[in-house]
Amino acid sequence: MSSKKLFIIVCCFAMHVSAQSEMDTTALRVSYVSKMRYMEDGKNLSDDEKVLDIGKHSSHFYSRWSEHNNAIRDSIFGRGGNFQDYRSELEKTGFPDSRTPFHVFKNYPKKGMLTYTDKELKSFIYEEPMERPDWKLSEGDTVVLGYHCKKAQTTFRGRTWNVWYTMDIPYSDGPWKLYGLPGLILHAADAKGDFIFDCIGIKQGNMGPIVLRKEKYINCTPQEFEKNRRSSFEDPDSYETKMGFPKIQGYDAKGRPIVHKPQVPCLLEYVLKNYKK
């Protein structure tokens, strides 16, 4: 073997080892039940089960229901199945549909950066510098899942959050984009009652890599994503064709054509100016 070939092989091996060492693995898995309002005037809160995977230097918050159903979709389509196969498999083994299938990666792809992905017909992705909420520690304590918890409050991007955190689990992390307390957030609820995260389980151990799902994302900014979501709720049919899909016609259960009323999404955060919070 020539020295040139040997050099290339050694370089490839070094790159492979380097890539492996950068990949974070889950050391702590925190499960939450969540309740989230979907539309501003929605009467009910949508249920979901969220997971916070915490690694050595990053974390990943996502919907367990959505990930499970995505795995079914990938498996069915991966072996040549069609949409009907996917639907029938979902009915048999799927979780309920998640209306909030977003992902939040903290300190990802590098320290101090947050990666957010979400769906609005297509998959969107943005990165932003991590913004630590300005917490006010309050009087009061409680016990969640056997852990002694303290109270804190913050107003973050248009919503006031009341949380319970435990210093018994010394990870400065929590559901969604909330973090920065001297312990893990086990309960978080916004003051309007639109969003609630309640811890239901904590597991320790090596539970797989923290990695962004490989798919076709549309790059955007947080502002562009909010604008997109608002226009999608305002007029879903126009948004659907704007995203490059064929024009679609809907009918209600009585066979009458559906005309979607303009709606306002209930948002976890308000990043666009000129919108009423």
Add this chain to the structure above:
Amino acid sequence: MKRLFLSIALLASAFFVNKVQATPIAFNAFITSCGTEYAFYGTVSDAAMAAIFDYYEHRDCGD
């Protein structure tokens, strides 16, 4: 003779129209969990169909 010619012309035009109409345009339809139905003409992948289904399922069902 004239009548025969006319018949052949009609048959040919019917064949031509049938040919044009037979050009396959995929018809797609689905029903959401709350009973709304959606239909459209066009060729989309199964993954895109799943995305469209989820989109309208979220809009129509739940609140």
